[in-house]
Amino acid sequence: MNRICRNSMSVGPATSAGSWRETSVRMLVVLAVLAMQSTAAFAGTKGKITGRVIDGETGTSLPGANVLLVGTMLGASSNLDGEFLIVNIPPRKYTVQISMVGFQTQTVEGVSVKADLTTKLGDIVLYPQVFQGEEIVITAQQDLITKDMTATQAVVGADQINALPVEEFGDVVQLQAGVSAGRDGELHIRGGRSEEVVYMVDGVAVSDVYSGDIAVEVENSSIQELQVISGTFNAEYGRAMSGVVNIVTRDGGDRIGGSVTLYGGDYLTRANDVFFHLDDVNPLAVSNLQFSFHGPVPFTNRRLKFFTTGRVLTDDGYIFGEREFVPSDFSSFSADDSTQWAIQATGDGEAVPLRPLKKTTLHGKLSYRVSANLNVAGSLIWNDVETQDWRAEGKEATPENQAHNFHRFRLNPDGASTQFQNGYTALLSANHLLGTRTFYNVNLSAIYNQAESYVYDDPFDPRNQDQDLMQNVSDNAFFTGGTDPWQTRRSTRSLIAAFDLTSQATDVHQIRTGLEVRSHELEFEEFKIIPARNESGIEITPFQPALPPPESPFNNRYRHRPLEVAAFVQDKIELDNLIVNIGLRFDSFNPNAPVPTDPRDPANPDKRKDAGVKSQLSPRLGLAFPITEKGVLHFSYGYFFQMPLFQYLYANSEFEVEIGRL
Incomplete structure (x- = not known):
């Protein structure tokens, strides 16, 4: 296949409310004391550069050398041992300039900085200056392995x-080792479930706590760096079991620029006997318009920068x-003799897409440099x-309800439900x-996700x-009438406040x-549309839609306000031949x-009683021992754990019991 152009509450009481508060206070005090003793933290969206400046003639250290990241206000001076360290660096490629009075200036181009990692420049050799203005320019070489990565x-x-032939950030993730995609595009890392992956944008978890999917999609043009972490994670990461996808978005840059992309296309296949209608090529069956603009805001002395992209x-x-067929058609196949079947087919025979997609995204970002720091x-x-998604949420796979199977609407496409998400x-x-x-x-964020x-x-x-119009056919046949009786509406609002502190203590x-x-x-x-009945309990004919009573298992409504608190402390120990990440994480969850x-x-x-509060301490340890330049x-x-997704945690939170079904 090618495309042209490109049921029940599962949280039990762990402790009483009073004991939980006491436990929480004790845990937070312990973590706060540990933090004060060690001077604290490393942001998940920043990296650092280290190196040593030496005299090219004598081989001795050069203290006081100036190290500057060209085009930024970031830099450092070498200490008595000639060593320098620059922290709080946004991930991208930089040009590093090393200078000292009486010595030639050396410029290192193409220095790549990655979030959460250390870029080591090694020994920077400066030679005495013979002529004024002499400068040496070299290009940084990337190591074959990242030695300070413990996961x-x-x-x-x-x-x-930009160089990859991909359109979605999920396509980029899927190309990484240990990542696979399911039938409907959901991502699996190291064989785990798709909901065991946590998505983060600029250091904030943006996974939808109801479904586990990413709450809002980030376009590739917005991404400055994408990290896929699998295996064990540092203490900073919670709610993850199989993997973490960490996205750092772009800033405006120092120059105004932009791009506009427009294309159209269609799908082609040789298997026209399997894929209906693909022999009819429509150059606009797939249409895409994307734009991106960035740069400094005029008259702000490049202190205020903007970035915007849309698709x-x-x-x-x-x-x-x-x-x-159309939804109102009636057919009967109950007779053993097919000549006695009653078939009403009043459709126009037109081809109808069963899985169409209409998507609009917009990302805007403003960054302001208040001061140098x-x-x-x-x-x-x-x-x-x-879209029309075969994984439409809220559908029960019961003998009475086959409407979750979208493929069965192939001959009655107008009876299938449509999914809306914003x-x-x-x-x-x-x-x-x-x-x-x-x-x-300091991060403050608000996340809203609505699905219908x-x-x-x-x-x-x-x-x-x-719905009986859909049940007039066998279990393995296409629907010849009827409409999907289920309707689902849900929304999730999350307010998040986060603080982290990083210090290179030594x-x-x-x-x-x-x-x-x-x-x-x-x-x-969520509810299921049923036939209306008169005062005697007899179904009204012709069919009139009605809703089940509130106490019915087919009519579910709830509102919950859960609360989460997390804290962590972590030490990254960087020795010459050993890297150690050791940390402790505290998580607390109140389902309310x-x-x-x-x-x-x-x-x-x-x-009823209150479900209580769950809390957990999770130690984390990671070691990296470089044995060669290539290994x-x-x-x-x-210790890793994950609270159940809200769609399972609060399923049937009214605790309704349907009589007669096991």
Whole structure:
């Protein structure tokens, strides 16, 4: 296949509310003391550069040499041993200039800095200056292996992404070792479930706590660096079991620039007997418009920079149906003699895409340099998606409900539901360099995600049809009438406040500590459209849509406000032949929901108690032992856990029991 152109509450009480508060206070005090003793943290969106300056003639160290990242206000001076260290560096490629009075200036180009990692320049050799203005320019060589990486990690920069023939950031992730994609594009890392992957943007987790998917999609043009971490993770990462996808977005840059991309195309295949309608080529079946602009805001002395990108994508997909039937058609295949079958087919026979996609995304970012040591940034990522997804959420796979199987709507495509998803992620961050070795980050974010699934927005729309029209065929046949009776609407709001502190306490120890509070609000509504009945309980004919009573298992509504608190402390020990990451993480989760006290009468609201609070301490340890320039040994240990997704945690949180089904 080628495309042209390119059910129940599972949280039990761990401790009482009072004991949880006491435990939480003790844990936070312990972590705070550890943080103060070690001077704290390393931001997940910054890297550092180290090196040593020596005299080319004598081989001795050169103290006082100036090291500058060209085009930035970042730099350092070498100490008495000639060593220098620059922290709090955003990931990308830099030109490093090393100068000293009486010596030739040396410039190192193409120095790549990666988030959470150390770039070692090694020995920088300066020779005495014979003529004024002499300068030596060299190009940095990237190591074959990253020696200070204690976990399995792949790092992809913006230049690499631009060179790849991919359209979505998920395509980039899928190219990394240990990553595979499922039938519907969901990502699996090291064989884990797709919901075991945590997605982070600019140091903030943006996974939808209901479904586990990324709350808003980030376009490739917005990415400065993408990291895929698998295996064991440092203490800074929580809620992850199989992998972490960490995205660092682009800043505006020093020059105004931009691009506009437009293309169209269609799908082609030789298997036209399998894929219906693909022999009819439509050059606009896939259409894509994308733009990107960036640079400094005029009249701000390059202190205020902007970046914006947007995309509008329409894709009919490669799976089509044929409108042989419409939802109101009635057919009966109950007779053994096929000549006695009743078939009403009033469709127009037109080809209809079964998995169309309409997507609009927008990303805007402003960054302002308040001073040489203080930077603030704000960004907004928004997307709106309309599709028909075979994984439509909220559908029960029960004998009475086969509407979750979209493929069965191939001949009655107008009866399938459509999924709508829109949301935004707003980020506000401040980065403050306290000295040459210490900085902190403050992040405030708001994440909103709304998803809906229905055939017609109004459940009482007369175009809704009886589900029995879909049950007039065998289990393995296409539907010849009817509409999907299920409607689902849900929204998730998350407010997040996070603080982390990083300090290069010594040349060997880099300490990081952080605290995060996440407040969620989850609203959910799901119901099944049923036939209306008169006062005598008899179904009204012709069919009129109605809703089940609130106590019915086919009518579910809830609102919950869970709360999460996390803290960690971590030490990165960098020796000549050994790298150690050691840390401790504390997580606390309050579901703010009741659970039944009597399993024989779960629906009784008077027999409930608070679910209680869960808390967990998780030690983390990672070792990297370089053995050659091409090889390194890794060892790691850690305790990892993940709270269930909210769609499972709060499923049937009304504790309704359906009589007669096991």
